[in-house]
Amino acid sequence: MTQVGEGQEAEESAPPVMTFGAPTAGEILAERYELVEHINNDSAGRLVWRGVDVVLRRPVAVVLRYPGGDSATEMLQAAVAASRVIHPNLVGVYDAIDEGERAYVVREWVDGRSLRELVTDGPLDPGRTTAIGNAVASALAAVHATGMVHGNVHPGTVMISDEGRVVLADARTDGADSQQNDVRAIGGILYFALTGHWPHSEAPLHGAKAGHGRAAIPDAVRDGSGTIAAPRQVRAGVPAYLDDLTMDLLDVGVAPPPSDVLTAELARLDIPVEDDHYLEPTGPLRFAAEPGDEPSPLASVGGRKVAIGIAGLLAVALVGLLIGISALGGDDKNPQTEPVAKPATSGPATGAPPPAQVRKLTVADVRIIDPDSQLRDELGGAEKVIDGDQDKGWETDTYTQPKFGNRKRGMGIWIDLGEPHTVKSVQAELSATGASAQLFAGTIDPPPTSAGDKQLFNSYKNSPIGQPFEQHDGTRMTFDGFNADAKYQYLLLWITELPANDRGFQIGVQEITVQGS
The missing domain is CATH 1.10.510.10 (Transferase(Phosphotransferase) domain 1)
Known part of the structure; x- marks a missing residue:
């Protein structure tokens, strides 16, 4: 498995990177990243390892370069820049460390x-x-x-x-x-x-x-x-x-x-x-x-x-x-994009009107979906995710394990837009990094009971929107895989894995914003 791609071709004359004193399986870098298996070397001669973040207990890819210092500046700068852009189709960058004799970048591990x-x-x-x-x-x-x-x-x-x-x-x-x-x-x-x-x-x-x-x-x-x-x-x-x-x-x-x-x-x-x-x-x-x-x-x-x-x-x-x-989450009034965003007033090809302006859609109703719970004691506070105040939100209970204590498949926030709309994106602001979640769409609104929640989830889970976020390293999730020719009224933000905190595993959803027309 190639975990860091070969990238642009390296010339045959490129000098090899020194690997004297290369690490061994079991070594822990920065008191956090345990090296498990050497996978390969990339085109720049860097060592690519499969590792484990022993704090968050998640797999990682570790890319090491010898030596560090000035010779590793470009690699580290690229990692820092990449870590600022969060997107489902970009590999998440977790850490970049220079120890002088070696430097390394820690990023998301991709099974594939x-x-x-x-x-x-x-x-x-x-x-x-x-x-x-x-x-x-x-x-x-x-x-x-x-x-x-x-x-x-x-x-x-x-x-x-x-x-x-x-x-x-x-x-x-x-x-x-x-x-x-x-x-x-x-x-x-x-x-x-x-x-x-x-x-x-x-x-x-x-x-x-x-x-x-x-x-x-x-x-x-x-x-x-x-x-x-x-x-x-x-x-x-x-x-x-x-x-x-x-x-x-x-x-x-x-x-x-x-x-x-x-x-x-x-x-x-x-x-x-x-x-x-x-x-x-x-x-x-x-x-x-x-x-x-x-x-x-x-x-x-x-x-x-x-x-x-x-x-x-x-x-x-x-x-x-x-x-x-x-x-x-950009600003519609960015002067760099305003001139491009002006639609043509006429067109010889089809004469069709320009697309409707994207805006924040009003959410008519929200509620917590918890199909596998017997107590159903985490259902309160759903309205806080649409109140416009990111300091207030709904949060799960604290669990002993990231997958809700292995007692249930997950929990979700059901969203009712009041009537069908063309939807461009759904943005969820979370209280912490490290959560896993997916967005679904559906057509039914069963009663808010345990049986109703089971019916809703089983119906919605076959209609995913975009790609899931897995152990997301940001606090904002943006789902934008909507069909431009379809209309949506009911959506479900489904959380499958909780991040760690000082008490256990828990997540809060501070605000949900739906953009569309």
């Missing part, structure tokens, strides 16, 4: 495989490829919203957990990259997933050096002039719109969209494979040409046509921007 390892079994189908691209774009949108750059988007840094969660790891802060290059790298991710070949999108597409360094993977198929073959030329069954989008992202002559715009488009394309129209070449995202203009020579590779105008791009930009703001 990197995209690079996954594709060794064969290229992925278009649906799974789109879902992975959407997750990576969403993670980058969160990073870019802070003004930072990831700088290391590669099949080795895209991790897929055994439960299907997609996370991006191993950011860099050496200043050698840009947000545009981050977005172009998503084209490389799509290309690699669809074909099993890497187009080296972080380098010029023509004449790029193939297969070098520790992270060498098969180069893209190329013609005599060095031009890469489109995914549809490499394998059958790739939809035209996904093929076009991938090639546009790789084309240095086509300006890539912002990451939040790309997230919105990939979310739109992320549809079930069984949909009858899935393979129809409709709805491509293009990044150039005014309506009615002839396509620019730079916007065409192998005869591909530009098929969307500026008005359509702005409409997609509005959706993506609002999703990004909601997910990060």
